[in-house]
Amino acid sequence: MNLMRLRQPMAALVLGGTAAFFGAMTTSAHAFSNPPIQMAQGVEYMCGGTSKDEAAFMQMVSPRWAATLEFGVNDSAQKSSFPARAAVQVRERYTGRPVMEAQSQGPYMLARLDPGAYDVNVTLGGLTLTQPLTVIAGAPARAVFMWPSNFDMASVLPPAPQTQALAHTSGVR
Incomplete structure (x- = not known):
């Protein structure tokens, strides 16, 4: 029996299976893209967490950032409908000097303060929440902002696509 003839098909099978396995892994790993890093007044920040994968990513990388800000509504039924934008303003506590002003684009904001x-x-939606935040070198800081459960989320959510289509066609006759 010629062992060399048996090795070639076996190697092809093993290598082909390995390539298919790693190909499947890279396809699923690349389905999600990281939120972009942005700048505001010289401070790097990143916002996200609107999808389950993005929220997991933001939680995973947050220890590498100086500050993590988390936004939510004190009602589990409304947490999934957190609006895409909230105005964030960071000031030095004792001088009041503005450090950073930006719009959040999801329930998490990471900043290199x-x-x-x-x-x-x-x-x-016109309701401002304030939290103190102390950043210590090498130790990530965190502040959580929870709006009350009776907060009118409908007033700050973008209109549903269905409503926009109806509004757009209602003026045409």
């Missing part, structure tokens, strides 16, 4: 004491104001 310098070590220091800050007051963070987040405004959504």
Whole structure:
């Protein structure tokens, strides 16, 4: 029996199976793209968490950022409908000097703030919540902003696509 003839098909089978396995892994791994890193007043920040995969990514990388801000509604039924944008303002706690102003684009905002004491104001639908935030070098800081369950989320959510289509066609006769 010629062992060399048996090895070639076996090697092709093993290598082909390995390529298919790694091909499947890279396809699923690339289905999600990281949120972009942005700049506001010289401070790098990243927003996201609107999908399950993106939220898991934001939670995974948050320890590598100086500050994590999390936004939500104190009602589990409304948490999934958190609006895409809330106004975020970071000020030095003792001087009041503005450090960063940006719009969040999801329930998480990660920022590379310098070590220091800050007051963070987040405004959504006319209601501003304020939390203190102390950033220490090498230790990630976190502040959670929870709007009350009776907060009118409908007023700050974008209109449903169905409603937009009806509004757009209602003026045409």
